[in-house]
Amino acid sequence: MENYIYYSYLTASVAYGLLLVFVIFNKNRHYPFIIAVLCSAIWSTSVTFATKSSHHFFADTLAHETIRNGSWFFLLGALLSKQRYNNYKQLFLGRTSIAITALVLIILSLESFPQSLKLATSIMDTDPRFAGHVVFAVLGLILVEQLYRSTPLKQRWNLKFLCVSLGAVFAVDLLVYSKSLLFNHLDFALWQSRGITNALITPFLAITSTRLKLNSGGTELTTPRKTIFYTTILFGCGVYLILMSFAGFYIKRANTEWGETAQAVFIFLALLLLIVPFTSGKIRALTKVYFSKHFFHYSYDYREEWLKISKALAKLESLEELKGFIISTLTDLVESTGGGLWLKNDQGRFFLAAEQNLRLTPQEIDYLHNVGDLPLYLANKQWVIDFFELSHAPEVYDDIDLSPWCYEDSQVWLIVPLFHLNKLEAFVVLTQARVPRKLNWEDHDLLKTVGMQLANALALNRASEELANNRQFETYHRLSAFLVHDLKNLVAQISLIVRNAEKHKHNPDFFDDTIDTLNNVVKKMHHIVEQLKQGEPQAATNSVVNLATIVRSIAQQHLGSPPVTLDTNLDECPVSADKIKLTNILTNLVQNAQDATRNSDGWVKLELTKNQDYAQIKIMDNGVGMNQQFISERLFKPFDTTKGNAGMGIGAYEARDYIIKNSGHIRVDSKPGMGTTFTIQLPLAKRISDTPKELRN
Structure with a gap:
């Protein structure tokens, strides 16, 4: 056995020595990794010398093994800190890291100083080194599990071989030292095989050294729930194993005659304590849901799903397109x-707005159209109706x-409500799955979460549609307001x-003016009719007109x-303008001036002058006037009038808008x-004389 x-x-x-040379000369140097390999090489070398030396014992090599474990802990901790905080040092500032460091130093001091070991052994009545190395093995498995689970899927290939290798090392250590702790002496049958197992993992560690590049952005992090779950499971297994080993050891020590029998009975009862709860369907289901919901690693990356749908x-x-997308999204999930x-x-009322391969009978669709209880039930419960669950637990849907x-051939599987601001906007009926499956709590939560996002999209689409309709109505009302305003001016002229007529009907000049006015009214009426045909105000077509003639x-x-x-x-007085539009604007301002001077001594004056660049028109009256606040706040505000039902409130607004658009001032x-x-x-x-004939008015 010694050989x-x-x-x-x-x-x-030899394997660790070759690996050390490889990682030192590798371009991608990772110093915690180099330190861990160096400590592993020292540990294996010390055990090798202990087998041939009469002055050293295998127990003396436990201190080197503790240093080796500490170096691997340091590497795993550094990688975990890099993954979670994008900083190699952040994780070591926590209390957990300090506690692990303290434990390593305590065990190392016990293994390095015989007097301390002797004192601890007398107090505990057992060798504390075995218990310490069992704890090291459990801690190593915890760190390996945490590192693997905390690494994003796309980067796990970097650490896959490291986690497999160290997981195997710590699993063998757990087996060796838990059995050694149980019998209070080193199990050489298992202990001697660790050299081979450590040699076998060095090729995987060599591959890891070439891949050890973690994300530098630190953007893909994992949730704390996942970390707590795996720590709890491994820690629970380790505590259970330690307690079982201590109990078995003390039972055996208590009475040597029946110690072996008592130990066997204890192990049987311990196994029975584990088997009985897990054979109970109710206990197993409750435990699975509780741990899955609060601790277990999520099956879905909700952030990724949300961004993908967005x-x-x-x-x-x-x-x-949105209707089809809603159905396809939920069916794919x-x-x-x-x-x-x-x-x-x-x-x-709810109606079938879209479908994709919806294999429902006409009676089922009619029932969905006419049913009144289903939308109310969905609005109150706010959960997904699962017909697979209904068939196994009908009491859940008693309401x-x-x-x-x-019925047996029904294709209905799920009814998924879509809520916006806690109001039922829609619901989706999904037919049976391609492969029959039972949905768990996480599937239901994902469906509800995605349903809310899709309902938000429906609400946004509806709001956009209503806004577009309101804009169309606004355009229509705006057109109507301007047309009514023009008609009001024409009515005023007539x-x-x-x-x-009664006063001037015998005056030939009056008839000439009347004919001119009616001719102008007819032209404006034709213009209004054309606008009504177009459905919106026509863009003004400018040409050179004689402003003096218009005035x-x-x-x-x-x-x-x-x-x-x-x-x-x-x-x-030539200006570039639309003759009809400009005439309407000036006519409206003159009409307003006349309306403001309805007294016996009232007057309205038109004054036309020009300078080198501008033609200037003044419309003056001695009417009621306006204060500065009214001019600033209300005069040019559309649909704001002081005439009550007699006015539209857009004359001044239209005048300023048109004049400014034609580079003028008012x-x-x-x-x-x-x-x-x-x-x-x-x-x-x-x-005017220089203007082409076809552009003149």
């Missing part, structure tokens, strides 16, 4: 063969009658003719009460009781 131990650990020494939703351009989407209409779907025509048409007087000596000067002056400036165009 076997010698060659076993000699093989490990990116897909951003690419959709229509409601029809649970591997369903098909489904249908029921949306809520304006009356609050609703689902019998129309409860009313002026009617009011003056004279407006003054001639407003000879009523009070009459409009014109002050100008210009025969030609200014208002007014005081209450002293009248108002509108000053309009428009850029001059070329002379």
Whole structure:
């Protein structure tokens, strides 16, 4: 046996030596890894010398093994810290790291100083070194498990061989020292094989040294729940094993005659204590749900699922695409063969809006259309209806009658509600899965979470559609308002003719003016009809017009009460504008001035001048006037009028909007009781005589 131990650990020494040379000269140097390999080589070499030396014993090599374990702990801790905090040092600042370091130092001191070991042994009545190395093995397995589980899937290939190798080393150590602790002496049959097992893992460690590159961004981290679960499981196994070993040892020590029998009975009872709970379906189910929900590693990466669906939703351009996406998303999540989407209409009733391979009978679809209890049930319970669960636990769904779907060949499997702000927006009926399966709590949570995201998309789409409709209505109302405003001005012109007809009907000039006014009204009416045909205001078409002619025509048409007087000596004043639009604007301002001066001494004046760059029109009256606050806040605000039902409140707004768009300026000067002056400036165009005939008005 001595030769076997010698060659076993000699093989490990050579293997670790070669590995040390390899990692030192490797370009991708990782110093904690180099230190761990060096300590492993020292440990295996010390055991090799102990087999041939009469002055050293195998127990003396336990200190070297403790140093080896500490070095591997340091490596695993550094890698864990890098994964979780993107910093090699962060993890070592915690209390757990300090406690592990303290434990290593305590065991190392016991193994290095015989007096301390003798004192501890007398107090504990057993060798504390075996217990210490059992704890080391459990800690090593915990760290290996944590490192593997904390590493993102795409990066696990970097650490796969490291975790497998160290997991095997610590598992063998756990077996060796737990049995040694039970019998209170080193189990040489198992201990001698560790040299070979350590030699066998060195090729895997060599591969690891070339791959040891963790994420530098530190963005893919794991959740704390997963860490707690695996720590709890391994720690529980280690505590159970230690307690069982101590109990078996003391039972055996208590009475040598029946110690072996008592030990066997104890082990049997311990196994029975484990087997009985796990053979109980109820206990097993409750335990599985509790640990799965609070500690177990999630089957789904919720962040990844959420981002994936969000990116897909951003690419959709229509409601029809969204309907199909909702069904396909939910069917893909649970591997369903098909489904249908029921949306809520304006009356609050649900209807089949889209389907994909929905293999339901007409009676089932009619029931979904007409049923009133199902939406109410979904809104109150806010959970997924699972017909597989219904068949095995019907008491869960006592509050609703689902019998129309409860027959042998029914294809209905799941009914998934979609909630937005706790209101049921829609629900999806999914048919049977491609491969029959039972959904767990995590599947249900994922369906509800995805359902909320899809409901948000539906609500956003509905809001966008309502906004688009409101914009269409706004355009329609805006068009209507401008058309009614133009019609009001035309009616005012015709009313002026009617009011003056009795007084001037024998005046030939009055008839000439009347014909001109009616001709202008007809042109404007044709323009309004064309706008109604187009469905929206036509863009103004500018041309060079004679502003002097337009102003004279407006003054001639407003000879009523009070009459409009014109002050100008210009025969030609060319500006670039739409003649009909500009005429309407000036006519409206003149009409407003007349409305503001309904007294016996009221007057309205039109004044037209020009300078080198601009034509200037002033519309002046001595009416009621306006204060500065009204001019600043209300005068140019659309649909705000002081005339009650007689006004539209868009004349001044339309005038300013058109003049500014044509690079002009408008200014208002007014005081209450002293009248108002509108000053309009428009850029001059070329002379009328220089303008092509086809552009003249």
